[in-house]
Amino acid sequence: MPFDAKRGWHDPEVRPYAPFSLDPAAMVLHYGQAIFEGLKAYRGRDDGIYLFRPLANLERMNRSAVRMCMPTLPVDTVFAGLKALLKVDGDWVPSADHGASLYIRPTMVATEAGLGVRPAQEYLFYVILSPVGAYYPEGFNPVKIYVTDKYVRAVPGGVGEAKTAGNYAASIMAAVEAQQAGYTQVLWLDAKERRLVEEVGTMNIFFVFKDRIVTPPLSGTILPGITRDSVLRLLADWDLPVEERSIAIDEVFAANERGELQEVFGTGTAAVISPVGSLHYRGQDCQINQGKIGELALKLFNELTAIQYGRKADPYGWVIRL
Ligand code: PMP
Structure with a gap:
């Protein structure tokens, strides 16, 4: 979902994972306006998909955005988008039996091309999904x-x-x-x-x-x-x-x-x-x-x-x- 100063956040979409292009002067590459979150979706024994405190992650992301002079996200829209994404990709949430889960990585980066140090006016917000195995495949270890x-x-x-x-x-x-x-x-x-x-x-x-x-x-x-x-x-x-x-x-x-x-x-x-x-x-x-x-x-x-x-x-x- 892109952001610009005129339209704000607009045109959210679900699309297959693929590389995207970035201007070589994209401000994230120079001044580090990049924030992210990490949460997991779990598959329960009842086959349901469970999320653990997802709104807490989105609220923390907004606090990170404020600190980094980036635009905050409309939490409800983003959460609805995340649910839509999980509906499409629900099959990727692994079975609970081995403690596996689907890692969710919401990310926001400054995409505006510019060489001066200031807050960018254009951003991209996206969510990456990646199945992860159990953190403790051989048991819970110190x-x-x-x-x-x-x-x-x-x-x-x-x-x-x-x-x-x-x-x-x-x-x-x-x-x-x-x-x-x-x-x-x-x-x-x-x-x-x-x-x-x-x-x-x-x-x-x-x-x-x-x-x-x-x-x-x-x-x-x-x-x-x-x-x-x-x-x-x-x-x-x-x-x-x-x-x-x-x-x-x-x-x-x-x-x-x-x-x-x-x-x-x-x-x-x-x-x-x-x-x-x-x-x-x-x-x-x-x-x-x-x-x-x-x-x-x-x-x-x-x-x-x-x-x-x-x-x-x-x-x-x-x-x-x-
Ligand atoms: N500290 C740092 C630096 C981290 O990257 C994380 C992982 N997000 C944590 C603490 C633990 O935070 P949480 O319980 O929200 O995953």
Whole structure:
């Protein structure tokens, strides 16, 4: 669906996946006005197609658009379009049996040709669909995480809380170095002091201590994850004490040494819940929960996936069945 300053968003259409042409001076290529979202469609045992909090994704996309000086989307029209697309391509939503799903990637880019730095006047919004296999084909497994204090992902006042391409560009080098050292993902620290925990590559993070659960606050430099928000809601309903507060990486290591850190897990659309088996920081490795899957991580994973696949009643109104 294209946008221009005169007509606004217009002429939405469903068309087969194919390359499209872009002017070499398209402003997205130079100034990075590119935002996107990631959500999944699941096939339930009743053969229905389920979407998990799709409007939350579209609303977050609009917040990203505002931050990046891009036009916001008419959420109702886009949601109707997404449903129409899933009707056409519904057969691509894989069977639930193996935990597979259809990944949905709404994207918006600045298409106007221009060489000056300013907000573009023309954009394209499109949605890519791609079937994805189970995130844990061999079972639900802990990941190894590399804490970096060499690179930062986002700075205060920057675009860290927007889901915009530049944040991911900024993260690639740290991810490559972490992978070369044998780790799966990077844990980012704050830009100023380089000691406060922010988030993981594509996940928010939770620490389970003996007497409380802590997750970093939405400070403006991390992505407000929809899975994070859902987990906070479940934990509150289970009457578990949760704090959204700044937490220093040293506090995590010290608590682990005292035996007070029970679990660490990440939250995000891709893995839903990802137990963390070890953290590496400044040459030191700390194993968490003896590298095993934590009880709470497993409980949250089972609860969320049961709701997402329509196996369990959804008291929160999170799931939409098409
Ligand atoms: N942080 C970052 C940087 C991410 O890319 C993602 C994935 N969208 C998340 C956190 C988790 O967000 P969500 O739960 O909405 O997938």
